[in-house]
Amino acid sequence: MGMLPFLDQPVLLHSDRDPGECTMTPEQCAYKQQYWVFWYQADHRYALPTVAFFLVAIILFSIAHVTASITPRSTKKSPIWWRPLAFLRFLSYKSWRIGGWNSQSLGVFLLGAAGLVFFLAMTLGPHPYYWPNTKELSYGGSPPIATRAGFMALACMPFLIILGAKTNPITLFTGISHEKLFIWHNWIAWAMFVLALVHTFPFIVYHVWLGDIKEQWTSGGVWVTGVVALIAQAWLTFMSIPWIRNRYYEFFKATHFFMAMVFVIFFFIHCDFRMSSWDYFIATAVLYTLSWLYAQCRTWFEHGTRHKARLVPESDETLKVTIDTRMEWGPGQHIFLRFLTCGMHSLTSHPFTICSVPQKDGKNQLVFYIKQHGGVTGRLMSMAKKNPEMQVPVLLDGPYGGIPAGRLQEFDKSLVIGGGAGAGLTLSMIEDFVRFSSSDKEMKVIVATRDPGMRAWYLQALEDLTTRQSQQKPVAGLSVHIHETFSTQLTQSIADSDGKEADVGESGKMQNVHSNECSPLTSEMFGVQLLTGRPDLPNATRQLASQEETSVGVIVCGPSSMTHDVGTASSEVQSHILAKKPGSARELWLHRENFS
Incomplete structure (x- = not known):
C-alpha cells in the first residue's frame, strides 16, 4: 500500500466536481458559490489563469525570437527596426551593482513586477479571505485565500521544474539559453513558496479557531504530507539563495535533486487528485522526462563514453583541459563535463566555456582553460600537478548557449x-x-x-x-x-627572471x-x-x-x-x-x- 493510506479511496485521476445540494438559504448558497470563491471550480479560476500568464510571456518572447530570425538584414538597418530594438536592449542591459553583487536587468525587474502584480491581484483581490463560519454554520473547511493560493502554487510547478532543465521547450521556442532562464526558475520558486505559505497558515488559523488542530495533525494524512512537502520546498528555496548556493555548491548540487524528489512526491500525495490537480503533475512529468531523456541521449549515444580529458597545469591558477572529439559546436558555447575519476564529483557535471572552434577536417579538440577553485576544479588541478598530461574519462553534455552562427x-x-x-x-x-x-x-x-x-x-x-x-x-x-x-x-620580477626588461611607458x-x-x-x-x-x-x-x-x-x-x-x-x-x-x-x- 505504501503511501495509499494517505489518498482518498478509490484512487481516481480527478475528484468529483458535484457540490451536492446546498441546504443553506438561497443567499448563503449564492455567497458560497460566487465566481471567485466556489471551491469546486477553484482550479479553473486560479490555476488555469496562472498557466495562461506564463504562456503569454513565453509566446511573446517566442514571437520576438522568430521575428528577429526572419527579418531581412536590410530591414534591420532601418530606424524602424533598430530604434525599438535599442529600447529593448536598454531594458536588457541596464542593471545596478550593490556591493559585490550585480542586480538583474531593468527588463527582468519589469517582467518580475508584472508577475508580482498578477499574483498579488489574484491572491488578495477576491474576497472573502475566510468564510464567515460560526459554531453552528459552516460554509466550508477550506479558507478561500488558502484554496486559491494552493492552486496557483500548483500551476507554477510545471514551469518551475522545466526552467531548471538544461534542454527545455522554453529555450527551444524563445531561443533564450537555459542559463539566462535560470533566474526565472529561482523567482518562480520563491513565488511558489510564498503561495504555499499563504495556503498553509489560513488552515492553521481556521483549525485553531475550530479547536481541532491537534486532531487534524494526528489523524490527517493531508497535513502530514503537506508539512513534509513544505519543509522540502523551504530547503530547496533557501539553499538556492545565490551566496549560499555558490559557497556550498557541491553540497547544494548533491542534495538539490533528492530534495526535489521528496517535494514532488509528497506534494503529489498532498493534492490527493482534487479536481484537476494531478494533471499538472502529469504535464510536469512528461515535459521534464522528455527534456532529461534528450540530454541523456546526447551524452550517451551522440557523444558516447569514449572521450578522455587531458589535464595540463598551465599556471598555478589555470588548468588546461583538452578533449579530442568529432562533435561540432559554435563559438562562445559551453558544455557540461562529468569527470569520472573525481570521487563524489563523478555524480555531478559542471559547465565550462569552450575556448576552441571546430576544424575543417573534423578532427576537433575541445579546449578549456579552467581557473582553480575548490571542489572538482581543485581536485583536477591536484591530479594534473602530480601527473601532467594525464588523461581521465569524461562525459559530455552539450553544447549549450553561445553566440548564434555568424552573429x-x-x-x-x-x-x-x-x-x-x-x-x-x-x-x-x-x-x-x-x-x-x-x-x-x-x-x-x-x-x-x-x-x-x-x-x-x-x-x-x-x-x-x-x-x-x-x-x-x-x-x-x-x-x-x-x-x-x-x-x-x-x-618587474618576472621580467628580471626572464633576463629581459619590459619597457613600461607612462x-x-x-x-x-x-x-x-x-x-x-x-x-x-x-x-x-x-x-x-x-x-x-x-x-x-x-x-x-x-x-x-x-x-x-x-x-x-x-x-x-x-x-x-x-x-x-x-x-x-x-x-x-x-x-x-x-x-x-x-x-x-x-x-x-x-x-x-
Whole structure:
C-alpha cells in the first residue's frame, strides 16, 4: 500500500466536481458559490489563469525570437527596426551593482513586477479571505485565500521544474539559453513558496479557531504530507539563495535533486487528485522526462563514453583541459563535463566555456582553460600537478548557449573582453575572426588577468592558432590587448627572471613581448600589446560605438564587476541611439557569457 493510506479511496485521476445540494438559504448558497470563491471550480479560476500568464510571456518572447530570425538584414538597418530594438536592449542591459553583487536587468525587474502584480491581484483581490463560519454554520473547511493560493502554487510547478532543465521547450521556442532562464526558475520558486505559505497558515488559523488542530495533525494524512512537502520546498528555496548556493555548491548540487524528489512526491500525495490537480503533475512529468531523456541521449549515444580529458597545469591558477572529439559546436558555447575519476564529483557535471572552434577536417579538440577553485576544479588541478598530461574519462553534455552562427560577422566592429579564466573564451572568438571575417571588419580583444602565469599560456595559444590556421601574415583589423593587473613589482620580477626588461611607458603599456613567450611574428600577426593595470572597459565600449552608422558587437566573459561595467556602458549607448545623439553607433549588441 505504501503511501495509499494517505489518498482518498478509490484512487481516481480527478475528484468529483458535484457540490451536492446546498441546504443553506438561497443567499448563503449564492455567497458560497460566487465566481471567485466556489471551491469546486477553484482550479479553473486560479490555476488555469496562472498557466495562461506564463504562456503569454513565453509566446511573446517566442514571437520576438522568430521575428528577429526572419527579418531581412536590410530591414534591420532601418530606424524602424533598430530604434525599438535599442529600447529593448536598454531594458536588457541596464542593471545596478550593490556591493559585490550585480542586480538583474531593468527588463527582468519589469517582467518580475508584472508577475508580482498578477499574483498579488489574484491572491488578495477576491474576497472573502475566510468564510464567515460560526459554531453552528459552516460554509466550508477550506479558507478561500488558502484554496486559491494552493492552486496557483500548483500551476507554477510545471514551469518551475522545466526552467531548471538544461534542454527545455522554453529555450527551444524563445531561443533564450537555459542559463539566462535560470533566474526565472529561482523567482518562480520563491513565488511558489510564498503561495504555499499563504495556503498553509489560513488552515492553521481556521483549525485553531475550530479547536481541532491537534486532531487534524494526528489523524490527517493531508497535513502530514503537506508539512513534509513544505519543509522540502523551504530547503530547496533557501539553499538556492545565490551566496549560499555558490559557497556550498557541491553540497547544494548533491542534495538539490533528492530534495526535489521528496517535494514532488509528497506534494503529489498532498493534492490527493482534487479536481484537476494531478494533471499538472502529469504535464510536469512528461515535459521534464522528455527534456532529461534528450540530454541523456546526447551524452550517451551522440557523444558516447569514449572521450578522455587531458589535464595540463598551465599556471598555478589555470588548468588546461583538452578533449579530442568529432562533435561540432559554435563559438562562445559551453558544455557540461562529468569527470569520472573525481570521487563524489563523478555524480555531478559542471559547465565550462569552450575556448576552441571546430576544424575543417573534423578532427576537433575541445579546449578549456579552467581557473582553480575548490571542489572538482581543485581536485583536477591536484591530479594534473602530480601527473601532467594525464588523461581521465569524461562525459559530455552539450553544447549549450553561445553566440548564434555568424552573429559577429553581422557587425562592423567587435569588442571581445575576457577576465580571469574568461580569457579562454577570447581565443575561440579570435580564431573564428581569423577564419571568417572579411577585411572591412574590426575586432578588438581585451584580456585582463591577475595570474602572472597567464601571459605565457595565452601567447602560446595564439602561436598554436597560427599553426592550426596556417596564418602567415598579420590579421587585418585585429588587435589583442593583455592587461596584467597584479603589482608592478611582480611584473618587474618576472621580467628580471626572464633576463629581459619590459619597457613600461607612462600609459602602462609594456612595449615588448618576450621572445621566449611568443615569437615577434605572432605578436605582430595579432597586434598583441601588453599593458599593466586594469583596463577602462566602459570607455573602450563607448569608443568603439562612437562612430555613426556603425554596428558593434560586444562579448564579455569574466568577473561580475567586469560584466556589470560593460553592461552599464552598453545600456548608455542604447540611450544615445534612442536620443539620436551625434557620434553614436547605429546599434550595439551585447552577449554576456556566464561560464568560464
